[in-house]
Amino acid sequence: MTQAVTPELRAWVVDQLAAGHSVAALRTSMRMAGWQESAVNAALTEIERGAASMPAPATAASDEARPMxxxxxxxxxxYLDGGDRRVHVLHTVAHPRVVVFGDLLSDDECEALITAAGRRLARSLTVETQTGGETLNVDRTSDGMFFERGENEIVARIEQRIAMLLRWPLEYGEGLQVLRYAPGAQYRPHYDYFDPAEPGTPTILRRGGQRVGTLVMYLREPVKGGATVFPDIGLEVAPKRGTGVFFSYDRPDPATRTLHGGAPVIEGEKWVATKWLREREFS
Incomplete structure (x- = not known):
């Protein structure tokens, strides 16, 4: 049965564009919601033609109202519906906005990511805020690698689950990063957003705007240590295999209370997969 394009759908599209979402993002969201390709095209074609006359995106003064x-x-x-998997809600915090998910990944998915990533590990880099590039950082002593978005079947399946669970377009996500922490390895407390005051930040933001959310998923448990810590609120999330901790930040400011780090691994190895979300399409 062909789906009709209703006035309500057209109004929704206009509202989303006015809020700063791209046509590409709306196309993906509509597909995820079950709209047929013909209905998606019909609803967006006339909007794309008249996009220049749409209201301007939200400004910094109205950032608090923007979608997150x-x-x-x-x-x-x-429990929450992850599309192909039922995910547990284990713990939530209001400020900062934190939720801990249980049973986010299966044991087989964790092992598949570790196996695929293991051949490509190198010393982890951090973003170089002076230039917009990457550099070694003494605060981060893990080994890591990045998958391209949708690089293989397992990565694509997990990314689709994340997009549905967090209600955020898949193409707004950076590639999935896998990290290995050996005994003694850690990541000292830091923020994931890009500091607007740093000279390299404008270069970084060209690829998808600010980061607005972080999801850390635990693939292998250490014997001791390795918690994800939030020093501002005294929260420690144990690195339980298959569990994930998500937190979002609506502006690049310490007031979000999203200072966090990876405590040193005391015994064993910790493997994690991290997904960073941007405010618009990441390329």
Missing amino acids: PWPDLEGSPL
């Missing part, structure tokens, strides 16, 4: 990645926690659900 976040699961639907209305009614305090115990």
Whole structure:
């Protein structure tokens, strides 16, 4: 059955564009919501032609009202629909905005990521805020690698699950990063957003705008140590295999209270996969 393009759908598209979302992002969101390709094209064609006359995106003065990645926690659900998997809600914090997911990944998925990533590990780099490039950092003593978005079947499946769970377009995500922390390895407390005051930040932002959310997923548990810590609120999330911790930040400011780090591994190895989300399409 052909889906009709209703006035309500057209109004929704106009509102989303006015809020700063791209046509490409709306196309993906509509497909994820079950709209047929013909209906998506019909709804967006006339909008694309008249996009120049749409209201301007939200400015810094109205940033607090802009959409943000976040699961639907209305009614305090115990479980959330990840599309192909039921995910547990284990813990939530209001400020900063933190949610801990249980059973986010299966054991087989964790092992598949470790196996695929293991052949490509190198000393982890951090973003160089002076130039917009990457550099070694003494605060980060892990080994890591990046998958391209949708690089293989397992990565694509997990990325689709994340997009549905966090209600954020898949193409707004950076490639999945896998990290290995040997005994003694750590990542000292830091922020994931890009500091607007740094000279390299404008170069970084060209690829998809600011980061607005971080999801850390635990692939292999150490014997001791390795928690994800939030010093501002005294929260420690144990690196339980298959579990993930997500937090979002609506502006690049310490007031978000998203200072976090990876505590030193005391015994064993910790493997994690990290997904950073941007405010618009990442390329």
